[in-house]
Amino acid sequence: MRVTRNIGASSSIQRKIFAVICALTTCLVAFLATYFPQQEMRYVQHRLENRAVIYARLLSKQSEPAVAFNDRQTARELFDATAQDKDIHALALLSSSGQTIEVSGEPSSLEVPADLVEPRMEIFPDLIRLVTPVVSAEGPRGVLIVELGTETIELERTRVQRTALIAGFFALLAGLISAWAISRSIGKRLGAIAEATKAVAAGDLNHAQLTDHASDEIGQLARSFNAMSSNIGTLVEQISTAAANEKERLDALVRERTAQLDARNNDMRFVLDHVGQGFFTVEPNGSISRERSAIAETWLGAPPANATLAQWVDQVDPRVSTWMQIGWDALTADIMPMELSLDQLPKSLMRGSTSLAFAYSPIMVDGALSRVLVVISDVTSEIARERSEAAQREFQAVFERIVRDKSGFVEFVDEATELVSLIDTPHLRLTIALRRAIHTLKGNCAIFGLATIAEACHALEDSITETNLPPTGEQRTALAALWSAFTTKVQMLTTGDGPPKVETEKKYYDRLLDDIASGVSRRELLRDLLSWKLEPTSRRLTRFGEQARSLAARLGKPDLLVVIEHNDLRLSADGWAPFWSAFAHVLRNAVDHGIESQEERVALGKSENGALTLRSFRRGGAFIVEVEDDGRGIDWTAVAERAHALGLPASNAKELAEVIFADGLSTKQDVTESSGRGVGLGAARAECMALGGSVSIQTEQGVGTCFRFSFPESTMVDAGDRIIDESDDAPRSVAV
Secondary structure, rough: OOEEOOOOOOOOOHHHHHHHHHHHHHHHHHHHHHHHHHHHHHHHHHHHHHHHHHHHHHHHHHHHHHHHOOHHHHHHHHHHHHHOOOOOEEEEEOOOOOEEEEEOOOOOOOOOOOOOOOEEEOOOOOOOEEEEEEOOOOOOOOEEEEEEEEEEHHHHHHHHHHHHHHHHHHHHHHHHHHHHHHHHHHHHHHHHHHHHHHHHOOOOOOOOOOOOOOOHHHHHHHHHHHHHHOOOOHHHHHHHHHHHHHHHHHHHHHHHHHHHHHHHHHHHHHHHHHHHOOOEOOOOEEEEEEOOOOHHHHHHOOOOOOHHHHHHOOOOOOOHHHHHHHHHHHHOOOOOOOOOHHOOOOOEEEEEEEEEEEEEOOOOOOOOEEEEEEEEEEEEHHHHHHHHHHHHHHHHHHHHHHHHHHHHHHHHHHHHHHHHHOOOOOOOOHHHHHHHHHHHHHHHHHHOHHHHHHHHHHHHHHHHHHOOOOOOOHHHHHHHHEEEHEEEEEEHHHOOOOOOOOOOOHHHHHHHHHHHOOOOHHHHHHHHHHOOOOOOOOHHHHHHHHHHHHHHOOOOOOOOEEEEEEEEEEHHHHHHHHHHHHHHHHHHHHHHOOOOOHHHHHHOOOOEEEEEEEEEEEEOEEEEEEEOOOOOOHHHHHHHHHHHHOOOEEEEEEHHHHOOOOOOOOOOOOOOOOOOOOOHHHHOOOOOHHHOOEEEEEEEEOEEEEEEEEEEEEHHOOOOOOOOOOOOOOOEEEEE
16 A cells, blocks of 8 residues: 655755855856946946046136136136035146146146147046146137046945945845755755655655645656556566566476486586596686596696696696696787687697697687687507607618618718717817707708607707707707617617728729739739728718708708719728718708709799709819809808897908808708708818818809818828829719
């Protein structure tokens, strides 16, 4: 049952209305109290100015005889009669020559403008001064000065202000009373409506009805509110009934749906508990879903409460966790393409001897990333199989090398063993020799197909570049263990050949028989026999040619036409082994840096296949080895820019030719397994200089490059090595 309620207390609207009316009343009263006194004072002053003009006109007319005859008595009588007016401050009559005829009072000044023709009025704060010319009928001229005081104006101002203040006070008081009455009435009526509205908003639909019988807008608002609240009550009762019925229906539907979901969840839980891979989803903020396969927790352990994927992985490997967090931040920042960001996330994790692989699949909703499905797989057996297959491939490549060039392979093993021994030296300092040893070992292992050891060397170089520290004991031991395992495996293939043998080609054997039959001197026969113990340069250059072709195929370069010009020269295998080992760097440099891709060569008008020439010859008492390619040539501008970046001098051709051999300088932007470290050329020149030789470069952009290593014969002989020319001077070329 509804009850009728009367208008209650006023709300803040009363104070607002009262303040507005008071402000308007105050402004209006202030305006009127200022405006009307100002108007009155203007009128009083204007009246006083008119009086001054009237006095001036009368006195100037009546004083014409006094000016004409210089009659002071007449002037005094006029002034005495006029001075009866209390507003007259002073009077003065002057002759045309400026002499005073008569003065009444104390004029402020007797100065007269020289160009006075018309009456002039000057208004000062305390008086009004009027100067007018006086012209008699007889001709003489004079000047009349009339000054009226402003005391009347000041008295009038005081009276008007007092009257305005009294009137304004009563007007303001009346306005305040009216404002209070009006605001109180409106405030009480609106306050009652506001309280009733609050009650309805709070859900109280049984509030008292408003009683406001006025016909104005507020009364209409009150009556409309009563009707609205009544209708709302009826509507709420209908909604409540409908809601109760709908709730009962939805509860039944939820119970049915819950039973179905429970059945599906049980099936899904059964699958997740028995699947062999880790499945779960990750929110964009990194949090892990509660539903996940049991094997994931077996591998990574139970995740902490509300853990992110990075925090979960941190339990196994903090290093991988750090990269996981960095990659996930990049993914959610949406700076790079999503595919690239997902590819940056860690893909593997080691837990003891178990290798785990991570795969990521984005789940998109309305074009935005909703979640990421993470799949973890145990790839331990796959990695072991891949390693076994890689080992088999390496062993097969080694076997083929041994069959094709056993002595060359044995020499490689001996040189590599010395390099590994150097790298595995305890308390090793980071020196140029160490960098060159690692780089040389990597390059030679790559040439002979030992990818596992080459990759280990590449990882060592990356570690040195990042930390600027020598390899750790664990890194050196791991590399030595890899090499030891390899040498143990191939030991049976490289040993057991019995006593050392001297091998030679049949043509040299036939030549020896011919020399014996023709009676060649014993000295010449001995010379030929001794030369068989030396190594033909043809063997080395042919081996390098095969390596160049293999490297070009691995780098995606076009097929190489390799030309060998050995000129039947032989060298001491032991004495020249270090140089040949470092010479491989120059070969890789020519293939990787020099030879262009097939598309580039065709665009430049060159043949599709690159050309590489390897030479050994004698000229002018020197032994020379050359590597010449028909590639892009050396970009000296790029060399200079890189040198300046490293703080090396490169301002002229001589400095450029020197700086190209500096350690750490490379024009390649990316470091690869074959080049980019800036160590190879320096190592080759160092070995050349160790033999008393020198290096020169001939290059032309777009045409090719030739590296020439020159050695003095005298130096080689002094070192105990033999260089024997077994033929005429005509060069012999063999295409490989």
